Amino acid sequence: MKRAQAHGPDRLLADKDFGENVSEIKQLTEKVLAFRDERDWKQFHNSKDLALSLVLEATEVLEIFQWKQDQAAIDGVALERKQDLADELADVFCYTLLMANDLGIDLAEALKTKIEKNNAKYPVDKAKGSDKKYTEL
C-alpha cells in the first residue's frame, strides 16, 4: 500500500525514514553489544534483569523531576540538567536495545507496528487535543 504524502508529525511514519533508522538502530545495537561483550556481561543479562534495569533507568529520569511542583520548576530543571536527562534516556535506550536484541525483536518494526496500533486506537478526529484514554474517546 502506497503511503500518502506525509506532513507534520505523520512524516515520522514515512517508510524512507524507517529504512534509514533501521540501519542506525542496528549500528547502535552493535556498539552496545560490543561494550557488553568486552566486559563479559551477557551472563548477567537475563530478560528479567534487563527489564528491571530498563525500569530503574527510567526512574532515574523521573528522579530528576522529583519535588519540582510547578511548571516553571519542571521546565527549569529540564534545562539545567539536560545532560543528566540525556544520560538517563541513553541508559533506558541502551537496555531497550539489549532486550530487543536478546529477544529477537526488530525494534524499528515493533515501533512502526505500535504507531499503527496507536493510530487505530487514537484516530485524529477523536483524539486531537484530548488527554482521554482511547477507551474514553
Ligand SMILES: [Mg+2]
Ligand atoms: Mg542511569
